[in-house]
Amino acid sequence: MAESSGGSKKLLWIMIILxxxxxxGAAAAIYMVLDDRDDAPEDAxxxxxxxxxxxxxxxxPFTVNLADDQYGSRLLYAGITLRVEDExxxxxxxxxxxxxxSRLLTVLSGQKAGDLTSSEGKQQLARTIxxxxxxxxxxxxxxxxxxxxxxxxxxxx
Numbered sequence: 001m002a003e004s005s006g007g008s009k010k011l012l013w014i015m016i017i018l019x020x021x022x023x024x025g026a027a028a029a030i031y032m033v034l035d036d037r038d039d040a041p042e043d044a045x046x047x048x049x050x051x052x053x054x055x056x057x058x059x060x061p062f063t064v065n066l067a068d069d070q071y072g073s074r075l076l077y078a079g080i081t082l083r084v085e086d087e088x089x090x091x092x093x094x095x096x097x098x099x100x101x102s103r104l105l106t107v108l109s110g111q112k113a114g115d116l117t118s119s120e121g122k123q124q125l126a127r128t129i130x131x132x133x134x135x136x137x138x139x140x141x142x143x144x145x146x147x148x149x150x151x152x153x154x155x156x157x
Contacts, residue, residue, distance in 0.1 A: 054147075057082045057090045059100065061153055064109045066116075074113040079153030080104065082133070085145035092144065096137045103132050113156050122151060 061079040084090050093100055107129055115121040126149040134144050 055084050055087055055090050056150075057084055057093050058152070059097075059104065062101075062104060062108055064105060066109065066111055066113050066156070069112045069114055075155075075157045076108055076111065076113075076116065077153060077155040077157070078108060078151060080129070081150045081152050082146055083148040083150060085147060089144055089146075092137075092141075093133075099137050100133060104129065107132050116154075116156050122154065126151070 059080045059082065061077060063075060063077045066074040066076050082093065084093065107125070111125060116125065129149045130146050133149075134146055136143055
């Protein structure tokens with residue numbers, strides 16, 4: 001009987017050690033999971049914290065005759081700057097500048113003076129210019145990503 005009580009003491013100690021080891025393993029696993037969660041937002045913040053500088057393309061000002069309205073022939077003097085997605089888009093637009101200017105002249109000369117005097121009219125003109133310039137210049141070119149059309153000078157006379 002003495003041997004059996006000694007064997008049960010050993011078994012009890014082995015069981016206690018196994019429980020302690022498994023508890024320590026579980027605690028380590030929980031710590032690792034919680035530590036990974038704490039690191040994830042920092043990585044996301046670092047990615048968001050790297051803003052890219054805006055890329056602009058300034059186009060020389062235009063003077064165009066506007067479509068006739070009740071006041072007769074009117075002129076528009078407009079300076080336009082385009083905010084584009086990246087340097088590659090800016091370079092592509094610079095390469096196709098004659099086509100860019102032609103499209104802008106076509107859009108601007110089709111406007112009426114009365115429409116351009118309100119801020120809503122200017123916003124609509126900016127949307128129209130954005131749509132027109134976003135169309136590809138060549139068959140193999142994907143549509144351009146223009147972020148914003150900015151008027152730097154705008155006089156209706």
